[in-house]
Amino acid sequence: MxxxxxxxxxxxxxxxxxxxxxxxxxxxxxxxxxxxxxxxxxxxxxxxxxxxxxxxxxxxxxxxxxxxxxxxxxxxxxxxxxxxxxxxxxxxxxxxxxxxxxxATARRYAYVLLQSPVRPSVDAGRVGWVFYPMNGGAMERAASYLLGEHDFTSFRASACQAKSPIKTMQRIAITRRGPAAPLHEDERSDLHHFTPCYWRFEFEANAFLHHMIRNIMGCLIAVGQGNQEPEWMLDVLAARSRDAAAPTFSPAGLYFLGPVYDEKWGLPTRTAAYDWLP
Structure with a gap:
């Protein structure tokens, strides 16, 4: 059986x-x-x-x-x-x-990111970390360019064994938990001028390439922190080159939420482990 x-x-x-x-x-x-x-x-x-x-x-x-x-x-x-x-x-x-x-008809991942002037402690290894505030609207615009069927070569690790870099991104959702006051330009020298918060990024696609989400996260963070414009994501996609994208981000905050199956199999869609995730 x-x-x-x-x-x-x-x-x-x-x-x-x-x-x-x-x-x-x-x-x-x-x-x-x-x-x-x-x-x-x-x-x-x-x-x-x-x-x-x-x-x-x-x-x-x-x-x-x-x-x-x-x-x-x-x-x-x-x-x-x-x-x-x-x-x-x-x-x-x-x-x-x-x-x-x-x-499986699709797969889902989440990335949990701590935005804080101080590195993680009790949740070290369970969240990614950035110490500058990020612009959620800019990241959402950048993420929108990844929806649909694309050649994701620019986000593919060199060791990836997938037969094709063409995947269909069905959903990206970005949410923030907790307050976060953006810094003014003249406050960047004092990182304690903002309140820590968590960001949660959810991805759903028919399949993912090796390091695909961590490479996308690197690009979204670059946009969120103002180092790139949202439209830069289009250039990265079009380049079809790993060199065009941001460095691979930490694995610490990445969670495999699970596969998506047809209802005919009658399998659970979540576990109790979901409940603590920010």
């Missing part, structure tokens, strides 16, 4: 999702835990790989097994063998034609 799992994890301690010889990946730990619970080797397939330092709020995996257990047993039994920063959130039997990757 085929089982689907929803998995959440804090990616700070791991070398990304995909199994490596080091054994220090989320997939390595999950498969080891599943193997101990099921008493046989378990190979998982995920909806979308994440890099080192990137977090997952609802990674979806599937695997095949002959072991008959209730969904709650799969959750509690597997979690008993997982480290505290990885947890199975739900389990559900699915038809054999379900595939965690190929059945």
């Amino acid at each position: 085929r089982i689907a799992l929803g998995v959440s994890y804090n990616g700070q301690a791991y070398s990304g999702w995909q199994s490596q010889l080091s054994g220090n990946t989320v997939q390595d730990h999950l498969e080891a835990a599943l193997g101990r619970f099921a008493t046989h080797k378990v190979a998982t397939t995920c909806a979308g790989r994440t890099d080192a330092g990137v977090h997952g709020l609802m990674q979806v995996v599937h695997f095949d097994t002959e072991l008959q257990r209730t969904p709650s047993s799969w959750v509690r039994g597997t979690n008993a063998f997982l480290p505290p920063d990885i947890a199975v959130q739900w389990a559900q039997p699915v038809p054999e034609e379900f595939h965690s990757r190929f059945s």
